[in-house]
Amino acid sequence: MGKQPFTLPPGSKFRLEEFDPGYTGKYDDDDDAKKDAKENLKRLYELQEMMYAQGKRALLIVFQGMDTSGKDGVIKDVVGAFNPQGAHIHSFKVPNSEELAHDYLWRVHKVTPARGTVGVFNRSQYEDVLVVRVAKLAPKEVWSKRYDHINDFERLLSDCGVSIVKFFLHISSEEQVERLRDRQETPSKQWKFSPGDLDVRKQWDEYQRAYEDALTLCNTEHAPWYVIPANRKWYRDLAVSTILVQTMEKMDLRYPDPVPNIHSYSVE
Ligand code: AMP
Ligand code: MG
Numbered sequence: 001m002g003k004q005p006f007t008l009p010p011g012s013k014f015r016l017e018e019f020d021p022g023y024t025g026k027y028d029d030d031d032d033a034k035k036d037a038k039e040n041l042k043r044l045y046e047l048q049e050m051m052y053a054q055g056k057r058a059l060l061i062v063f064q065g066m067d068t069s070g071k072d073g074v075i076k077d078v079v080g081a082f083n084p085q086g087a088h089i090h091s092f093k094v095p096n097s098e099e100l101a102h103d104y105l106w107r108v109h110k111v112t113p114a115r116g117t118v119g120v121f122n123r124s125q126y127e128d129v130l131v132v133r134v135a136k137l138a139p140k141e142v143w144s145k146r147y148d149h150i151n152d153f154e155r156l157l158s159d160c161g162v163s164i165v166k167f168f169l170h171i172s173s174e175e176q177v178e179r180l181r182d183r184q185e186t187p188s189k190q191w192k193f194s195p196g197d198l199d200v201r202k203q204w205d206e207y208q209r210a211y212e213d214a215l216t217l218c219n220t221e222h223a224p225w226y227v228i229p230a231n232r233k234w235y236r237d238l239a240v241s242t243i244l245v246q247t248m249e250k251m252d253l254r255y256p257d258p259v260p261n262i263h264s265y266s267v268e
Contacts, residue, residue: 006226006239007219014215014227016208021170023229030234037234040241041081047248048118052086053255055116058162059248062124064214065169066207067197068179070230071122074169077237078244079120088113091122104128104146105153112157125150126166129214134206147217154223164223165247167240168211169230173204 008014027033051057061079063071075089090111099107105125113119129150133143154164171179180201183193200207219225226243230236 006228006243007224010220010224012216012219014212014219014225016170016212016227019170019227019229021172021175021229022231024232024235027235027238030232033234033238037238037241040238040245041078043245044078044081044241044248045083047245047251047253048082048086050253050255051118051248051251052083052116054253055256056161057251057253058113058115059118059251060113060121060157060162060164061118061244062121062126062164062166063169064124064126064130064166064211065230066171066176066204067194067200068176068183069169069171070233070236071169073233074167074236074240075120075122077233078241079118081241082118086116087118087120089120089122092124092127105149109153113162115161124166125153126214126218130207130210131200133210134203147214150218151220151223154218154220158222163247163251165243166218166223166225167243168215168225168227169236170227171230175231176201176204 024033051059063074065071079087079089088111092107095104095107108121108125111119129143129146132138133140158164180193180197183189215225215227226239228236228239
């Protein structure tokens with residue numbers, strides 16, 4: 001995919017200015033990337049099929065990013081390659097009263113993927129150190145402990161057979177303006193236009209800092225963060241699908257053994 005690294009070794013400090021959101025590696029355009037993108041999606045389908053058949057491992061995919069960064073888009077374009085029977089998508093919204101009456105990981109743990117399946121989070125436990133921090137929904141003494149909680153939670157999942165991969169969809173502030181204007185102007189997209197997003201946009205820098213801390217403090221061997229250049233949608237999809245293939249190739253997936261003496265049965 002080219003030279004820009006998408007992640008850093010655990011413990012390294014992420015500085016988002018060092019990641020170019022417009023990076024497209026060795027590819028010039030969409031057409032150029034089409035063949036590789038298509039192959040990735042085919043391979044993802046095959047790997048998921050094996051995971052489902054084997055029924056031992058699970059995969060949790062986390063998508064985070066600023067408004068308009070393409071979380072919905074990448075789910076449609078890449079996650080759409082999986083067999084829907086074995087993939088479950090969860091979007092995390094403002095917590096409801098029942099969720100607020102529990103610890104913040106309660107709603108998350110309930111929807112982690114079962115063995116054999118893929119779980120996809122559109123937003124995630126990380127909102128509790130992002131919007132909660134920037135919008136001051138909880139004091140620092142509360143949210144600052146959460147990086148450790150989240151690491152422990154992800155370690156628990158990993159110890160129980162869940163592979164975790166986390167994507168930060170990285171767009172530039174200029175690209176976000178374009179996309180918000182497009183939502184405002186295009187009739188079929190106007191339903192996505194939310195004036196509240198403009199308030200969040202005003203806190204762009206605070207969010208970038210909060211993201212840098214989440215990436216830095218929660219980037220582990222078993223649950224790595226990837227910073228995906230997401231100004232170009234086609235490259236975003238290619239980068240995510242490539243990393244997913246690499247992640248799943250390392251999961252030791254294989255079809256289970258057939259029943260003993262399978263050929264001794266006569267099928268009539
Ligand atoms: P959307 O992604 O447009 O569907 O919006 C979901 C909204 O829910 C975003 O504004 C998130 O910041 C917000 N949200 C998600 N999780 C939390 C949370 N734990 N606390 C507060 N707001 C949240
Ligand atoms: Mg939104």
